[in-house]
Amino acid sequence: MEGFDQMSLGMQLALMNRGWRAAVDKAMEPLGLTQARWIALLHLSRLGEGTTQSSLAQHIGIELPSLMRTLDCLEKQELIRRERCDNDRRARTICFTEAGKTTMAAVQGRAQDVHRHLLAGFNDQEIEQLTSMVSRIAANAVSIIDESGDTTTSDFSRLNAEQ
Known part of the structure; x- marks a missing residue:
């Protein structure tokens, strides 16, 4: 934090944001989740199960191919499953597995703990x-x-x- 008070407000906010994310990343490590994975899970939780891959990518603000790699990893961890959409055969929806629901509860709890700690x-x-x-x-x-x-x-x- 040396020199923090000498930085512009914009730089201080950027550094604070990076620090906040790094703190959440640290809290998610025991769950085996990278930043991309816990962010995808949090956004899926907000959007609700059954959302499409493209909707999730748009909501997160990333390109679909980048999200696909993350979803592949989450599927290998058996935290989500993808299914063909009934209305559009090209689209796939995403749902939590039982293990994914348990992990999501842990993600939310850990994120809240970090939030409380940072605002102590x-x-x-x-x-x-x-x-x-x-x-x-x-x-x-x-x-x-x-x-x-x-x-x-x-x-x-x-x-x-x-x-």
């Missing part, structure tokens, strides 16, 4: 104020992106809305 020492009002400020920064970023016509805006807006 803050009272509810401070957390609410921090959340509000971060949301305003994100909204300001979206307004800049919207003006530029960048197609990643919808992904950024969606990610902001999820928080």
